[in-house]
Amino acid sequence: MIRRRTVAAWLGSGLLLAGCAPLDAVGRHDHAVGPRSTPDAPSITRASVTGNDLPRVSPTPQQIRRTGPDLSVPHRVDLLTAQGTDARSVALVKAALRRAGATDVRVSPLSGASRPAGPMAVVIGTVSAPHMADKLGRSNAFTSGTLPPEGYQITTSSLDGHIEVLLAGVDGDGVLYAAQTFTQLTADGRIAGATVVDHPAMPLRGVVEGFYGKPWTHEERLDQIAFHGSVKLNTYLYAPKDDPYERDRWRERYPRKLERELAELARHAADHHVRFTYVLSPGKSITYNDAGDRQALTGKLQSLYNLGIRDFALAFDDIHPLPVWNGAADFARYGPVSEQSAAAAQADLTNRMQREFVDQHRGMRPLQFVPTQYSDLADTPYKKTLRRALDDRVQVWWTGADVVPTSITTAQTRRAADVWGHDVLLWDNYPTNDYDHAAGRLLLAPYAKRTPRLGEHLSGVALNPMNQASASKIAEFTGADYAWNPRAYRPTDSWHSAAAHMTAHDPQGTHALLTFLDTQHMAPSWTGTPWQPAAPALKARLDAIERSWHTGRKHQAVTALRAQTRALAEAPAEIRRTVTDPGFVAETKPWLDALTLWAKALEHTGDGLEHRAKGEKGKATRSFTAAAELAREAAAVRTIPGATRPHGNVKVADGVLDTFIHRAAKTL
Incomplete structure (x- = not known):
């Protein structure tokens, strides 16, 4: 049988912090993490995620919960590094603090004599590092028990008006992961008042x-x-x-x-x-x-x-x-x-x-x-x-x-x-x-x-x-x-987070990228049968447009189609403007180019439907003919030679866009 890993039971406790007003509710956690146990391991109790105003952290921690109000980031912050901290972890924390408004981040080794002069200190290192265990022990939020490899916790303590944020990893990997999560808890001049206890489910x-x-x-x-x-x-x-x-x-x-x-x-x-x-x-x-x-x-x-x-x-x-x-x-x-x-x-x-x-x-x-x-x-x-x-x-x-x-x-x-x-x-x-x-x-x-x-x-x-x-x-x-x-794990939530990550959280860019991703949603099996559907969001909107048309709400149908056409037409330029990875833009060029043509075909389809609603048969026919020609041109766009195996015509929401344009000309 497989050798399962034994994990000691753990449970975080709360801590009340002194700080400022809570963060706004953009991109926040609003779901629970349930308990899990295995036959040959002690039961692991996980508190639910509480406080739906917490920032969304990816990957989702095993335990993240609000334990107090947010903390203002002062201009002066001391960053104390303990054993197990590498340069990458330090750089991440420094960058996060500076983005949050700290102008003077002073890095020094953690020692028994460390007495930060500033109002806030961030302490980072392994849980077993000298002096880190003492600090964790004094924190009411410290998690007793043993976390698995790569695990970490983030806790905060306050003493005599001096605030310490503790980033403690089981090992060097856990230290880095604590730093990565800290960057997602720190924004707009504040650190979320949260306790995090986390580790991976799989080695x-x-x-x-x-x-x-x-x-x-x-x-x-x-x-x-x-x-x-x-x-x-x-x-x-x-x-x-x-x-x-x-x-x-x-x-x-x-x-x-x-x-x-x-x-x-x-x-x-x-x-x-x-x-x-x-x-x-x-x-x-x-x-x-x-x-x-x-x-x-x-x-x-x-x-x-x-x-x-x-x-x-x-x-x-x-x-x-x-x-x-x-x-x-x-x-x-x-x-x-x-x-x-x-x-x-x-x-x-x-x-x-x-x-x-x-x-x-x-x-x-x-x-x-x-x-x-x-x-x-x-x-x-x-x-x-x-x-x-x-x-x-x-x-x-x-x-x-x-x-x-x-x-x-x-x-x-x-x-x-x-x-x-x-x-x-x-x-x-x-x-x-x-x-x-x-x-x-x-x-x-x-x-x-x-x-x-x-x-x-x-x-x-x-x-x-x-x-x-x-x-x-x-x-x-x-x-x-x-x-x-x-x-x-919630696939749709994670998908949206991935799009936001690729566009550096630009709202328009994220929306445009999700519009494009939807047209590339279909996933075939080894035998060809789809196991992820083609363009589910676009299909739902086009189906709704058809229902409006068939129930006599033709003006509403055309108006909705115009809005959908604009979203598709604007997506390629927004993606090229906001996606921070130039490789993504270069690799997807044939599909973005084809999407532009499909949007133009859809625009002519909207014209045709509007003319038909007005009884302008000749104009409608010309518009549908133009739409069909653009659809054929879009379907003929090829993948980049030598970059894709197998090489062929690019597919964009196939079975959805092409079907709608054809059906609109023939039956709507």
């Missing part, structure tokens, strides 16, 4: 660059890793299918230039508290029982270790239905190819690498393993052999009940843990768009239809993104929300 939360097609560039990977760290994702897996040195030429070392890039990625990941995991895929050509190939595999891992990489996975995916022996030594050792013999060979090789490489090197975590049968829940001879033969420490990746799962249920995760008999990680093929049914699509719906109890049976989740790196951030942001706190 591994990440993104796997595991798609086919043009791999991300080095610059895109650097940007992605920084983004992952900023939303509390802690893992990036390097597994681009079209990197020849990862798969087809796996025996070969990378050329010097690429080695330097990988080393930079590993350092960059460590700086952002992200685990850089290299996935090596030797399954297509390796001879498992050949000493030369085993030495080549060890040598490749060593060359990557020398670059600073400390986490590895061995992948045997996409060699269906079974591998072919590439040498007589495998037939001699394992006999004819079968599910059992293939699994035995893969387990032998993985176990040998675990014992002879991972166990012999410092700072490494156990290997991860991508099986050949990576989807479904059947207890096959292949899986039975792996369950018995694979080293217990090795974690196994699983894609769900299908290659592109339409949902993940609690029963499925429980079954996966039983079938594999190891710690199981979910390799979720969303929002990847490298398969035929996703041709011409950006998959920009929120992460959804995954059980809130996934962490009870699986050890983590990684999203496989799109060829378009920056556009993938919408799903990655919402996936980070989910992975941190599945029980509190």
Whole structure:
């Protein structure tokens, strides 16, 4: 069975603060986080989120509650750093305080003699750091008990008119996460009067660059890793299918230039508290029982270790239905190819690498393993052999009940843990768009239809993104929300937060981006059947317009259609103006261009309906003809050559916009 993590019970207590008036109610928490327990862990009691005027924090903390009025940020603030605080955490807190109005932020080490002269001090460090425990102990809001790794708490105390805000992490990761949450609690000259006790629901939360097609560039990977760290994702897996040195030429070392890039990625990941995991895929050509190939595999891992990489996975995916022996030594050792013999060979090789490489090197975590049968829940001879033969420490990746799962249920995760008999990680093929049914699509719906109890049976989740790196951030942001706190996750709320994040909280830009995201909401399954609907918001509005027309309210229908047309027409320019990531604007250009054409087609449709309502048949016909021509032009816009696999015509609210324009001309 899966080895579940035991967590000590904890419960935060309240604290009354002296401060100023509460924040306004824009972007606030207004939902509860329920209790959770597991069969072999003490019950964890979580207070509900209280005070719907608190700022919205992403990912949603396990416990956030108002414990007093907000605090005014004075001009002078002392920032005291304890053990476990890195430069990135300090920079985040300093920037947040300055945005809130502090003009003099003085940084100094926390010591027993620390006596800040200013009216406010922010103390940051690990809970076990010298002098931090004393400060936490004096705080009525201190949480007794033990938080899991990466956990943190934010509490505030007041003594003799001097205010201290304590940001305490279980470890260095927790310290950074406390700083990230603090930045979201600090705005408009105030710090929200809240207590936060938080930790992730799953140990591994990440993104796997595991798609086919043009791999991300080095610059895109650097940007992605920084983004992952900023939303509390802690893992990036390097597994681009079209990197020849990862798969087809796996025996070969990378050329010097690429080695330097990988080393930079590993350092960059460590700086952002992200685990850089290299996935090596030797399954297509390796001879498992050949000493030369085993030495080549060890040598490749060593060359990557020398670059600073400390986490590895061995992948045997996409060699269906079974591998072919590439040498007589495998037939001699394992006999004819079968599910059992293939699994035995893969387990032998993985176990040998675990014992002879991972166990012999410092700072490494156990290997991860991508099986050949990576989807479904059947207890096959292949899986039975792996369950018995694979080293217990090795974690196994699983894609769900299908290659592109339409949902993940609690029963499925429980079954996966039983079938594999190891710690199981979910390799979720969303929002990847490298398969035929996703041709011409950006998959920009929120992460959804995954059980809130996934962490009870699986050890983590990684999203496989799109060829378009920056556009993938919408799903990655919402996936980070989910992975941190599945029980509190609300897909639509998180989706709106992702849009606000991408536009630096510009209200018009956020609205425009959500309008565009809605046109890219449809997500196909592996067989093509949608598991997320096409343009649900737009469809609801167009359906309402049709109902108005059919019930005789034709003027109202045309007026509503004009308003919807304006929203679609204005969205591309607003997105280009407000989205802070230039990569997003560049990657989505064909879809934004097509949306402009669709909006013009919809405008002519509105003209046609208005003429029809007035009995102007000839004018109506001309308008509908112009709309049809623009619709054909919009549908012919192509994806960027070489940037998307598979290349094709872009799709914008297909089945909604095109259907409405056609139906308006024929039947309305």
